Amino acid sequence: MYSLDIQNVSHAFGDNLVLKNIELEIQQGEIFGLLGPTGAGKTTLLKILTGQLRQQHGSAYVFEKDTKSLDLEDYEKFGMVLENVGIYERLSCYDNLLLFTKIYGIDKKNVDYVLKRVGLLEAKKTIGMNLSKGMRQRLALARAIIHHPKILFLDEPTSGLDPATVQEIHRLLCDLKDEGITIFMTTHNMVEATKLCHHVGLLHLGEIVEYGEPKEVCQRYDHQKNIHIQLNDMTNITLSNSAESADTISEYIRSGKLQAIHSSEPTLETVFIELTGRRFE
Numbered sequence: 001m002y003s004l005d006i007q008n009v010s011h012a013f014g015d016n017l018v019l020k021n022i023e024l025e026i027q028q029g030e031i032f033g034l035l036g037p038t039g040a041g042k043t044t045l046l047k048i049l050t051g052q053l054r055q056q057h058g059s060a061y062v063f064e065k066d067t068k069s070l071d072l073e074d075y076e077k078f079g080m081v082l083e084n085v086g087i088y089e090r091l092s093c094y095d096n097l098l099l100f101t102k103i104y105g106i107d108k109k110n111v112d113y114v115l116k117r118v119g120l121l122e123a124k125k126t127i128g129m130n131l132s133k134g135m136r137q138r139l140a141l142a143r144a145i146i147h148h149p150k151i152l153f154l155d156e157p158t159s160g161l162d163p164a165t166v167q168e169i170h171r172l173l174c175d176l177k178d179e180g181i182t183i184f185m186t187t188h189n190m191v192e193a194t195k196l197c198h199h200v201g202l203l204h205l206g207e208i209v210e211y212g213e214p215k216e217v218c219q220r221y222d223h224q225k226n227i228h229i230q231l232n233d234m235t236n237i238t239l240s241n242s243a244e245s246a247d248t249i250s251e252y253i254r255s256g257k258l259q260a261i262h263s264s265e266p267t268l269e270t271v272f273i274e275l276t277g278r279r280f281e
Helices: 042-049 093-104 109-117 133-145 163-178 190-196 214-220 243-254 268-276
Strands: 002-013 016-027 031-035 057-062 078-081 151-155 182-187 199-204 207-212 226-231 236-240 258-263
Touching: 002 042, 002 182, 016 042, 016 182, 016 207, 031 042, 031 190, 042 057, 042 151, 042 182, 078 133, 093 109, 093 133, 109 133, 133 151, 133 163, 151 163, 163 182, 163 190, 182 190, 190 214, 190 268, 199 214, 199 268, 207 214, 207 268, 214 268, 226 243, 236 243, 243 258
Parallel strands: 031 182, 031 199, 078 151, 151 182
Antiparallel strands: 002 016, 002 057, 199 207, 226 236, 226 258
């Protein structure tokens, strides 16, 4: 059974067609990344999948349930961290989560457990208005997982955060994936997508222009297959990936002149640029 089954989904706001025939099938327990710049249509699709918006064409199912008819029982399977984090500013971290244990009817012992998982246990008494951006994002994640959801919807989960906080969130997402939770995330962070995602979809002007495992997508566009080397005198040399180049590289190694060597595989960002002619912004 697919966690998400999306077939020919299209949606327009007035004359602006923001999604065009989107087709995706996402397995249970995988991290899927929808990648694209601002305005590509990522958030619109996320809102359709979470029942906040009804698509005009096509179908979308979450655990075989039509997203146009989601009910409270369905939403209990969801964890969501969307654009508006929605922290209660006058409540402590603990009380923010305690409120949701009452909504979901779960044991309040879960509060300390999830605060520890996101690294906020020592800040449990800190009120919302005094939290840093990274702490707010971690609290939002804690709220999203406190009821043990089956699927997480994340909209740019690490945007604008410092590297240490990003690393902590990545570690948590990998742990949740290992527990069998499906994660659907939007991002324009290509490094993040390559590191975390089983599959990615590159979204441009509302269309999926490429799909697959991150490494496979990059390999499809590795046209040049060049090797770049740097010598000890800082000279940079580009060689073709061939038997002839192997002799040259061996000679640099034998002579002790070689300082660094790397191949020229494209990144997800360079693939996107090749396909669309524009950079991520």
